[in-house]
Amino acid sequence: MPAEPLARSLGPPDAVLRRLSAYAPLAPDEEALLRQITARPAPVAPRTELVRDGDAAPRPQVLVEGWACRQRLLADGRRQIVVVLLPGDLIGLDRRRRPLPFGSVTTLTAAQVCEAGPLRERAARGGAAGDGTGAGTGEGTGLAAALRQAREMEEIWLVNQVVRLGRQTAYERVAHFLLELRERLSTVDRVQDDRFSFPITQEVLADALGLSVVHMNRTMQQLRRDGLIEQRATAITLRDVPALVSIADYAGAHGA
Amino acid sequence: MPAEPLARSLGPPDAVLRRLSAYAPLAPDEEALLRQITARPAPVAPRTELVRDGDAAPRPQVLVEGWACRQRLLADGRRQIVVVLLPGDLIGLDRRRRPLPFGSVTTLTAAQVCEAGPLRERAARGGAAGDGTGAGTGEGTGLAAALRQAREMEEIWLVNQVVRLGRQTAYERVAHFLLELRERLSTVDRVQDDRFSFPITQEVLADALGLSVVHMNRTMQQLRRDGLIEQRATAITLRDVPALVSIADYAGAHGA
DNA sequence: CGCAGTTTTGATAGCCCTCAAGGGACGTGG
DNA sequence: CCACGTCCCTTGAGGGCTATCAAAACTGCG
Numbered sequence: 001m002p003a004e005p006l007a008r009s010l011g012p013p014d015a016v017l018r019r020l021s022a023y024a025p026l027a028p029d030e031e032a033l034l035r036q037i038t039a040r041p042a043p044v045a046p047r048t049e050l051v052r053d054g055d056a057a058p059r060p061q062v063l064v065e066g067w068a069c070r071q072r073l074l075a076d077g078r079r080q081i082v083v084v085l086l087p088g089d090l091i092g093l094d095r096r097r098r099p100l101p102f103g104s105v106t107t108l109t110a111a112q113v114c115e116a117g118p119l120r121e122r123a124a125r126g127g128a129a130g131d132g133t134g135a136g137t138g139e140g141t142g143l144a145a146a147l148r149q150a151r152e153m154e155e156i157w158l159v160n161q162v163v164r165l166g167r168q169t170a171y172e173r174v175a176h177f178l179l180e181l182r183e184r185l186s187t188v189d190r191v192q193d194d195r196f197s198f199p200i201t202q203e204v205l206a207d208a209l210g211l212s213v214v215h216m217n218r219t220m221q222q223l224r225r226d227g228l229i230e231q232r233a234t235a236i237t238l239r240d241v242p243a244l245v246s247i248a249d250y251a252g253a254h255g256a
Numbered sequence: 257m258p259a260e261p262l263a264r265s266l267g268p269p270d271a272v273l274r275r276l277s278a279y280a281p282l283a284p285d286e287e288a289l290l291r292q293i294t295a296r297p298a299p300v301a302p303r304t305e306l307v308r309d310g311d312a313a314p315r316p317q318v319l320v321e322g323w324a325c326r327q328r329l330l331a332d333g334r335r336q337i338v339v340v341l342l343p344g345d346l347i348g349l350d351r352r353r354r355p356l357p358f359g360s361v362t363t364l365t366a367a368q369v370c371e372a373g374p375l376r377e378r379a380a381r382g383g384a385a386g387d388g389t390g391a392g393t394g395e396g397t398g399l400a401a402a403l404r405q406a407r408e409m410e411e412i413w414l415v416n417q418v419v420r421l422g423r424q425t426a427y428e429r430v431a432h433f434l435l436e437l438r439e440r441l442s443t444v445d446r447v448q449d450d451r452f453s454f455p456i457t458q459e460v461l462a463d464a465l466g467l468s469v470v471h472m473n474r475t476m477q478q479l480r481r482d483g484l485i486e487q488r489a490t491a492i493t494l495r496d497v498p499a500l501v502s503i504a505d506y507a508g509a510h511g512a
Numbered sequence: 513c514g515c516a517g518t519t520t521t522g523a524t525a526g527c528c529c530t531c532a533a534g535g536g537a538c539g540t541g542g
Numbered sequence: 543c544c545a546c547g548t549c550c551c552t553t554g555a556g557g558g559c560t561a562t563c564a565a566a567a568c569t570g571c572g
Contacts, residue, residue, distance in 0.1 A: 072419050075505045080422040082415050095404075100412055101507045148351075156356055158414045159338050163328050165421035166336040166466030170560075201518065210422030212561050217520060249331045251357045426528075457550065468529050473552060 014038065015188040016062045016114075019088030022187045023149035030143045033122055038064055041112035050113065051092055051105035058092030058105075060120045066111025067199060069208070072103035081208035083157050084108070084200075086181070088188040090150055093120055109199045123147050156253050157184075165210045168248070170219045173209045176248035178229065182238060183252050198236035270294065271444040272318045272370075275344030278443045279405035286399045289378055294320055297368035306369065307348055307361035314348030314361075316376045322367025323455060325464070328359035337464035339413050340364070340456075342437070344444040346406055349376055365455045379403050412509050413440075421466045424504070426475045429465045432504035434485065438494060439508050454492035 017034045020026060026034070041064040044050070050068060051058040068085040082103055085091065091105055093116065123144040140148070160180055164173045185196045206216035223229045228244055230237040238244060273290045276282060282290070297320040300306070306324060307314040324341040338359055341347065347361055349372060379400040396404070416436055420429045441452045462472035479485045484500055486493040494500060 070415075072415065074419075074423060078423045080419045082418050094408070096408060100408060100509060102412065102415060152350070152352060152356060155411070155414070156358070158411070158418065159326075159328065159358060162338050162414065162417050162421060163330075163336045165418060167330060167334045203518080213518090214520085214562080215560050217518095218560095221520085253356060459550080469550095470530080470552085471528055474528095477552085 015064055015086075015088030015190075016090075018188045020143070020146040020150065023153070024143075024145035025141045026146065027142055030122065033118060033143075037116055037119060038062065038114050041065065041114050044107050044111045044113050046107055046109050046111075048107045048111075049104050050107065051102075053104045054101055057096070060093045060116040061091040062114050062116045062119070063087055063089045063091060064112040064114055067108040068105060068111060069108055069204075070103050070105050071207070079207045080210065081204065083154065083161060084181070084208060086184055086188070087190065090116065090147070093147060094151065095120065095124075108204055119143070119147075153253060170209070170211050170215055171222060172248050173211070174205075174216075174219050174223060175228070175244045176250055177205075177209060178236070178238060179241070179244055179248055179250045179252070182241075193237070194239070194241055195235055195237040197234060198231065199234045271320055271342075271344030271446075272346075274444045276399070276402040276406065279409070280399075280401035281397045282402065283398055286378065289374060289399075293372055293375060294318065294370050297321065297370050300363050300367045300369050302363055302365050302367075304363045304367075305360050306363065307358075309360045310357050313352070316349045316372040317347040318370050318372045318375070319343060319345045319347060320368040320370055323364040324361060324367060325364055325460075326359050326361050327463070335463045336466065337460065339410065339417060340437070340464060342440055342444070343446065346372065346403070349403060350407065351376065351380075364460055375399070375403075409509060426465070426467050426471055427478060428504050429467070430461075430472075430475050430479060431484070431500045432506055433461075433465060434492070434494060435497070435500055435504055435506045435508070438497075449493070450495070450497055451491055451493040453490060454487070455490045 014035070016038050017026075017031060020034065021031070044066070050061060053072070063085050065087050067087075068089075068091070070082040070085070071079055072082060073079050085105070091113075157180065160176070164176050168176060181198075182191055182194065182196060185191045190196050202216045202220065203213050205211075205220075206213045209216070211219070220229075220231075224231065228238070228240050228247075230239055244250070270291070272294050273282075273287060276290065277287070300322070306317060309328070319341050321343050323343075324345075324347070326338040326341070327335055328338060329335050341361070347369075413436065416432070420432050424432060437454075438447055438450065438452060441447045446452050458472045458476065459469050461467075461476075462469045465472070467475070476485075476487075480487065484494070484496050484503075486495055500506070
């Protein structure tokens with residue numbers, strides 16, 4: 001099962017570096033550290049658990065290639081995907097002091113993962129960090145700032161997810177989710193002309209958006225019939241972003 | 257309009273201190289700072305916006321008394337409450353570097369709020385923090401550790417909310433939510449014999465749990481009829497916590 | 513060429529929403 | 543003391559969105 005032929009063609013595999021330097025400018029030695037960490041990514045099969053539920057000390061990792069997710073299972077087998085993780089995303093970088101029932105982290109596709117312990121240590125030791133109170137104007141620079149930003153982005157994705165699941169219809173949910181994916185993937189150069197790799201099954205999509213597989217399928221069909229999206233192989237194209245934005249009431253995570 | 261007669265009888269107003277020292281042991285001077293900050297709380301009317309949506313630099317505040325929420329409004333008026341904030345909870349303590357579309361923070365009841373700028377500064381300056389890599393065993397102490405823990409707890413509440421909204425029925429959602437409230441309120445000594453103040457309307461509850469007011473009402477009735485909860489005035493009693501836990505598939509945020 | 517996983521389709525049912533209206537609690541004012 | 547408004551809770555009826563069950567078409571693959 002090839003990981004993501006399209007993704008590879010759409011961008012080189014330095015997703016983590018792209019992601020973090022989009023969040024905050026990095027010092028040369030920090031970039032070097034990142035390159036070193038991601039030099040030899042470990043291939044991981046689909047449906048592999050990267051972090052077990054309740055794990056006391058999840059190892060810091062970075063997702064270099066492929067998609068994954070944080071998910072939680074209910075006792076009767078129902079699954080809720082809490083957040084989808086994309087190339088360049090971080091896993092377990094927050095130092096936790098207690099084993100928290102966060103759910104597990106699992107790959108959705110074939111993926112490539114790197115250990116990121118040194119990244120956390122480097123950030124903890126501090127650097128160009130702008131820790132000053134700064135009243136909010138300062139952005140902060142350096143690895144620590146980038147990691148903070150990464151954490152805040154993840155919180156935004158969670159809030160988005162709550163709004164989708166709580167107050168939007170299936171149609172709106174899918175539109176909103178696709179727009180979020182587009183925005184996130186574009187920061188790692190995986191989007192061209194509103195087209196990007198889309199390597200997950202409708203079952204996964206359903207578990208992410210709180211729907212049944214059958215209804216997920218019908219909703220996708222509706223979006224296609226309405227000319228809003230187009231799927232070929234494992235890639236998807238958003239054919240009318242403004243319309244999608246309007247439907248989903250989408251307000252991105254822009255900085256202004 | 258009296259804020260919360262029951263709450264007052266169930267616990268003294270030093271909710272913030274209780275909350276934070278439950279997260280991590282504080283140094284004497286940190287406790288003193290907390291007492292100083294919360295010495296003169298400002299009364300706030302219900303439905304008051306404490307943080308506006310997209311606010312670049314939300315002022316750090318602590319909720320000393322009353323309930324509030326983070327919420328997001330859709331263009332057509334639909335409202336989703338992202339997370340409910342209880343006495344002792346923190347608001348805007350994370351230093352943000354960009355204006356993020358987080359939604360607004362609004363009081364749900366009459367409340368008492370304190371500015372907490374000094375708290376953030378004190379934590380940033382560092383203290384007894386256990387920043388060592390520690391492999392996960394160390395808990396960390398001091399204000400900074402407590403604030404980190406507070407942030408992680410909020411993330412757990414978000415994940416809980418996602419699971420509720422995505423994969424649970426109305427009945428399960430309410431059970432799950434009530435158990436979470438019980439657990440959170442108990443850390444600030446606002447729970448006695450599974451009974452606690454419950455000062456929000458069913459409309460608020462509906463917006464928190466992604467339901468209509470009518471269905472919210474019917475679900476509460478069902479829970480009462482099943483002998484699981486009991487409401488009198490503005491207080492609620494969980495009459496069968498094990499049953500509720502089973503129904504909701506509730507796994508608290510315990511440390512083991 | 514059959515197998516397993518995925519997508520698709522049809523039919524039926526159910527959870528939950530919307531609309532509408534009545535009742536209760538509380539405070540205000542006459 | 544009672545009329546009256548407001549807010550909240552409650553109830554009824556009808557319908558729509560979405561789930562479930564079942565099975566067929568499709569795809570990639572060994």
